Amino acid sequence: MNTTVEVLGFAREPAWLPWAVTYFFLIGISTSAFFLSLPGLAWRHPDWRSVSRRALLVALVCGLAGPVALLADLHQPGRFLNFYLHPNVGSWMAWGAFFIPIYMFGLFLYAWLCLRPQLAALAKNGDKFSGLYRALAYGGHDNPGAIKAAALVGSIGAALILLYTGMEVMVVQARALWHSPVLPLLFLVTALSGGLGMTGLFEAVSGNKEAAPLLNRWLVRSQWATLLLLVVWGLLGASGLSSAAAQALAAMQGEFSWWVTGAWLMGSTLLTLWLASSRRHTLVLPALFALQGAWLVRWIVLMVSQSLPKMGATTPRYFLTLTPDGLLGIVGMVGLCLTIYIVLTSLIPWDDRAEV
The missing domain is CATH 1.20.120 (Four Helix Bundle (Hemerythrin (Met), subunit A))
Structure with missing residues (x-):
């Protein structure tokens, strides 16, 4: 008796590319670094002072670079805009389009309030950036209450980011590992x-x-x-x-x-x-x-x-290629993070020492 066995195979390109890995990596680092900045800057624990200032720098660098990788993964800005034009409340990915602005707004407001006194001090140096520092300081007085309020907004946004980035992968039942x-x-x-x-x-x-x-x-x-x-x-x-x-x-x-x-x-x-x-x-x-x-x-x-x-x-295999969607894109994101780091550290000193 002869038995015929038919083996089916479906060859597909990978649906998720390294851009997605880069985005999940950077936005995760940014949100966790934001939480690490709270003990020293919002709650004023002296032993966390240096760590929290550096963590705020990490949150800004990775927070600015992360959405760029997300837009690259979507291949065109119009796809991101479509989340707002046609919101799908049943999709965790769609909710992420609303969570990201909440987090970014809270992060920038919190960072500005924390850095205002230092910006005011830099404005007194009389160098070529004094006018810029003075405008950004907007008075320059320290306001712990406002910092804590901004920290609350940023914390809500960061928690929502961490929630949706895990849930949008976990809900995919077709991938057993997810x-x-x-x-x-x-x-x-x-x-x-x-x-x-x-x-x-x-x-x-x-x-x-x-x-x-x-x-x-x-x-x-x-x-x-x-x-x-x-x-x-x-x-x-x-x-x-x-x-x-x-x-x-x-x-x-x-x-x-x-x-x-x-x-x-x-x-x-x-x-x-x-x-x-x-x-x-x-x-x-x-x-x-x-x-x-x-x-x-x-x-x-x-x-x-x-x-x-x-x-x-x-069993489809993915091989990292020297293309914008592969290794070149990863290297480019490293370069973007390095550029943001150089700009921020050139404009503002971040050298407070920890008292551990």
């Missing part, structure tokens, strides 16, 4: 790791090593949380309590590349944890590995997961 309640939490804790890492890197560039123990203490906590969430996801899949996680694990078992990817993720998380706990006075290495971990999680979830077939037997 459809898990663990995913928004994983994006949240790795965004915190990235914010701590970028703040630590900015502190290292400025030569301020006194902030290392404080940043590394929080980095240790974020890495423990990341490990816990990864273990929970694995247990949910292995036990069958989550059908999506079980389906993703089943699809991964026959692929050696997935074993390598999983080992890399767990190994880099453990290495970051070890560096942050054993080298408490070191900034650069823990910061770089924390940023690598935050990027890796988003790359695996958004790009590598698209190699898991949604139907049929075809």
Whole structure:
């Protein structure tokens, strides 16, 4: 008796490109850095003074660059405008178009109120930018109440950003690796790791090593949380309590590349944890590995997961190319962040020291 087996395969281009990874990475860092700025600038804890000022700089740099990557991912500004012309209240992605302006408005208002006294002091120097500083200072007096009010607006916007970036991926049932309640939490804790890492890197560039123990203490906590969430996801899949996680694990078992990817993720998380706990006075290495971990999680979830077939037997592969939608775009976003950093640090000193 002859049996005929028909194997179907559907070849598709990846729906999500590295622009999306870059946006999720930068906006996550910006929002988490915004929260790191609150203890020193809004609540006036002296031991957080330097860390919070540097975190505000991180929030501004990544907050200004992140939406550019989002617009590039949409390929034309008209698509972003369409969210406002034809709002879809049932879509988390559509809600993001409203959450982003709330966060950006709160961030800029908060940063301006925090920097006003310094701008007024710079206006008295008599250099060529004195007129600009005087106009931006708008009186220059410190207003703690207004800063806290702006911090509240920014916090609401940042929380909504963190919520929607996790939920818009999690609600996609067609992707087994995405459809898990663990995913928004994983994006949240790795965004915190990235914010701590970028703040630590900015502190290292400025030569301020006194902030290392404080940043590394929080980095240790974020890495423990990341490990816990990864273990929970694995247990949910292995036990069958989550059908999506079980389906993703089943699809991964026959692929050696997935074993390598999983080992890399767990190994880099453990290495970051070890560096942050054993080298408490070191900034650069823990910061770089924390940023690598935050990027890796988003790359695996958004790009590598698209190699898991949604139907049929075809396993599509994505290869990073030297194009604007690939490596060139990533390098360009790094250059944009560096440009924003140079402009902000050239106009305003950010060299307050932490009292850790």
